[in-house]
Amino acid sequence: MYNLVEHGIYSENEQKEDPEKYEEFMARIEAGEKIEADDWMPDEYRQTLIKLISMHGISEIMGALPEKEWVPKAPTLKRKLGIMAKVQDEMGHGQLLLRVAEDLMAPYGKDRGDLMRDLLEGKLKFHNVFHMPTKTWADAGVIGWLVDGAAIISQTNMLDASYGPYQRALQRICAEEVFHAQHGEAIVMALAEGTKEQRAMLQDAVNRWWSALLMFFGPASASTTGSSKQEVTTKYRIRKSSNEELRQAFLDKYLPRVFALGLTVPDETAHYDEDKQKWIYKQPDWTEFKKIISNNGPRSKERLRLREIAYENNSWVREALAPTAAMS
Amino acid sequence: MNLVETPAEAQKNQSYYNALVELLYQFADDDFIVSFRGSEWLGLAPHIEEDVAFSSITQNTMGHAFLFYQLLEDLGEGSADSLAHDRSASERRNAVYFEKVNGKGTYVEEPYYDWALTVVRQFLYETFKKVKLQAASRSSYEPLAHTAQKILMEQPYHLAHWKMWITQLHGATEEARMRIHSRLEEAWREILDALELGPLAEEMERQKLIKKEKDLQEEWQQSVEETLGFLPNIPLGKNLGNGRAKQHTKDLEQALATLTEVYVSDREAVW
Ligand SMILES: [Fe+2]
Ligand SMILES: [Fe+2]
Numbered sequence: 064m065y066n067l068v069e070h071g072i073y074s075e076n077e078q079k080e081d082p083e084k085y086e087e088f089m090a091r092i093e094a095g096e097k098i099e100a101d102d103w104m105p106d107e108y109r110q111t112l113i114k115l116i117s118m119h120g121i122s123e124i125m126g127a128l129p130e131k132e133w134v135p136k137a138p139t140l141k142r143k144l145g146i147m148a149k150v151q152d153e154m155g156h157g158q159l160l161l162r163v164a165e166d167l168m169a170p171y172g173k174d175r176g177d178l179m180r181d182l183l184e185g186k187l188k189f190h191n192v193f194h195m196p197t198k199t200w201a202d203a204g205v206i207g208w209l210v211d212g213a214a215i216i217s218q219t220n221m222l223d224a225s226y227g228p229y230q231r232a233l234q235r236i237c238a239e240e241v242f243h244a245q246h247g248e249a250i251v252m253a254l255a256e257g258t259k260e261q262r263a264m265l266q267d268a269v270n271r272w273w274s275a276l277l278m279f280f281g282p283a284s285a286s287t288t289g290s291s292k293q294e295v296t297t298k299y300r301i302r303k304s305s306n307e308e309l310r311q312a313f314l315d316k317y318l319p320r321v322f323a324l325g326l327t328v329p330d331e332t333a334h335y336d337e338d339k340q341k342w343i344y345k346q347p348d349w350t351e352f353k354k355i356i357s358n359n360g361p362r363s364k365e366r367l368r369l370r371e372i373a374y375e376n377n378s379w380v381r382e383a384l385a386p387t388a389a390m391s
Numbered sequence: 392m393n394l395v396e397t398p399a400e401a402q403k404n405q406s407y408y409n410a411l412v413e414l415l416y417q418f419a420d421d422d423f424i425v426s427f428r429g430s431e432w433l434g435l436a437p438h439i440e441e442d443v444a445f446s447s448i449t450q451n452t453m454g455h456a457f458l459f460y461q462l463l464e465d466l467g468e469g470s471a472d473s474l475a476h477d478r479s480a481s482e483r484r485n486a487v488y489f490e491k492v493n494g495k496g497t498y499v500e501e502p503y504y505d506w507a508l509t510v511v512r513q514f515l516y517e518t519f520k521k522v523k524l525q526a527a528s529r530s531s532y533e534p535l536a537h538t539a540q541k542i543l544m545e546q547p548y549h550l551a552h553w554k555m556w557i558t559q560l561h562g563a564t565e566e567a568r569m570r571i572h573s574r575l576e577e578a579w580r581e582i583l584d585a586l587e588l589g590p591l592a593e594e595m596e597r598q599k600l601i602k603k604e605k606d607l608q609e610e611w612q613q614s615v616e617e618t619l620g621f622l623p624n625i626p627l628g629k630n631l632g633n634g635r636a637k638q639h640t641k642d643l644e645q646a647l648a649t650l651t652e653v654y655v656s657d658r659e660a661v662w
Contacts, residue, residue, distance in 0.1 A: 138653040138662035147450040383563035
């Protein structure tokens with residue numbers, strides 16, 4: 064999914080924009096119409112989309128890195144092929160989304176190179192879960208099952224987004240995410256039904272991923288971290304449900320399954336409250352969350368370093384591919 | 392020579408069987424290690440489009456390894472998974488040039504990988520793979536012929552991809568041209584075992600499992616020259632050793648340690 068969790072610098076243009084055009088625009092999206100790349104749109108809308116979609120896109124790409132660690136290590140040929148297919152899909156999602164973001168950035172004279180630089184300079188964030196280490200093969204299962212499962216829930220929330228190119232990209236992405244969740248679930252099932260060591264490995268992975276999964280949907284309100292953008296994205300009909308509603312949907316879908324496998328979560332208070340009709344759980348450490356997404360998570364530096372090395376190391380290739388490079 | 396249609400038939404003739412499994416190990420082990428070196432690149436390619444394309448090729452290549460290991464499994468050599476994950480370096484038949492590391496560092500830490508090495512290696516490999524598969528598609532062992540035909544439905548796209556890269560880089564900046572050249576010369580000194588059929592080469596030919604080694608090599612050279620417009624002006628060598636004779640470097644050990652880490656942690660478990 065990839066919540067918009069951090070403020071960019073939003074310009075104050077909105078008031079200077081033509082109020083008539085603005086009204087017309089709002090009427091269109093409220094009527095359920097889709098906005099296309101060349102249509103007029105308020106600056107705030109464009110900037111919100113750029114932030115949201117570039118963060119989503121770069122998170123797909125950074126998200127391939129933790130799983131990549133397990134691609135060659137996958138324990139059977141079938142698992143090797145399965146995880147290879149998955150990380151390839153994630154790269155494909157990144158590519159698709161960055162193209163959507165690039166079209167939105169074009170009026171500002173910016174392109175993908177700027178996004179990559181923003182990533183390396185820490186101006187463009189990637190999703191909290193992809194800052195985390197992977198320790199065992201069970202992590203590959205838990206990522207596919209629960210992280211992709213969480214992604215399906217938050218992306219489904221935007222399947223009717225008012226911006227057409229994003230909405231269409233999400234349709235395609237969500238269809239593939241379903242396979243990812245199945246791939247993850249198959250790994251998890253094999254471990255759950257396996258040896259004592261395999262079960263212990265799985266439980267340990269669930270324990271380590273638990274708070275990152277709660278954080279996945281972002282804080283319930285802006286007051287928690289002072290930087291939630293959910294109101295803007297709701298106003299512009301990009302998303303429907305709130306962060307907390309999404310988290311509840313996730314817990315609703317997955318906690319019963321986790322318990323049914325005989326697994327636990329590292330929160331003794333976690334339970335469904337029949338009266339309140341919602342899941343009760345211990346809040347994750349939102350200070351830690353802020354730290355993680357500002358690239359101070361356990362593996363933030365190492366993962367960024369991979370992209371940095373790739374960028375430096377391939378500079379001669381970029382030069383060679385530049386339009387001026389061909390020798391006659 | 393009659394066609395051999397089933398594993399059971401192949402097993403009846405010991406010298407046929409020996410030559411056949413030797414050839415299949417070469418196909419399987421080459422694809423397995425080439426796919427591994429490719430998968431190390433994920434997320435590190437020159438651009439995202441290439442990451443997507445390269446990982447697709449890498450995945451297909453692992454699929455091909457799987458098909459060849461399955462042919463070996465059908466012949467009674469052991470399960471495909473144990474053949475892939477539970478054979479030491481001294482049992483592998485892949486060419487040594489394919490096991491060579493992508494560069495300094497590891498795929499998770501400080502990977503200073505060289506795109507020129509990869510482009511050259513993938514191009515030379517896929518060119519040879521096509522030649523070898525075409526010959527195998529007329530093999531006396533029908534299950535191999537079918538597998539080769541099946542792989543040839545997608546493999547030419549892989550070759551086309553690397554042809555495009557090598558032509559483009561070679562025709563670009565002076566630096567790119569130099570880098571490609573020096574990797575090509577290096578390849579020439581190291582790739583010869585890849586172009587050979589190993590100790591049972593004559594038996595393979597006699598049993599009509601595949602063409603004569605010399606013919607395969609010639610076809611490969613012609614095809615490489617057609618793309619590049621030249622060939623390195625040095626003799627082909629195998630300076631790193633002879634993988635077909637199960638000689639390997641520590642680079643293969645490094646690769647196998649990663650590839651088999653989880654599998655060997657519990658061979659009996661269902662993963
Ligand atoms: Fe994805
Ligand atoms: Fe996914």
